[in-house]
Amino acid sequence: MRRRIILAGAVLCLVTPGLLLAAPWEFDPAHTGVHFKVRHLMISSVRGEFEKVSGKIVYDESDVTKSSADIAIETASINTRVAKRDEHLRSPDFLDVAKYPAITFRSKRVEKAGDGTLKMTGDLTIRGVSKEVVLTVEGPTPAIKDPMGNSRVGGQAATRINRKDFGLVWNKVLETGGVVVGDEVEITIDVEIYKKPA
DSSP, X not given: OHHHHHHHHHHHHHHOGGGGSOXXXXXXXXXXXXXXXXXXXXXXXXXXXXXXXXXXXXXOSSOGGGOEEEEEEEGGGEEOSOHHHHHHHHSTTTTOTTTOOEEEEEEEEEEEEETTEEEEEEEEEETTXXXXXXXXXXXXXXXEEOTTSOEEEEEEEEEEEEGGGGTOOOOOBOTTSOBSEEEEEEEEEEEEEEEOOO
């Protein structure tokens, strides 16, 4: 009888390992931001953000290289603080939000790149086109306690892409020989995750 109880306990541990683990880390969209910068008229830069981000972050505290990210960005939430420009960016000339409502990033591997820095490689999908990109990640930060007693960890990821690689090819040539919109886009992602008290 005792042997059966031990065996049942072992099976339970294998089938439901989550019951024995601490509370998981949860993605906090309210404190996560996706920002971008692109050249305008070859003389200055336009900065903007996407206001609606969702997803899942798996953070392995014992081995950060086993962590992962699966992020979805609502394309219609783009905001450059100029309504007419944002309307154009939502159109088929750029993001075509009616046809492609989300930009996604799904990580494939995480590698240590130095003190406090990681390289996260994954597939970025824009307008239905997927390309492998590498995010340089600063963090994760040491965990802190928020006023509600939750543990919180943050990080910042950055990369650069050529928008034409993703089918964002609209442009206009200037009389001086330049173009209205630059090809290179700098992307910065600020992420915060939290874990409720056990």
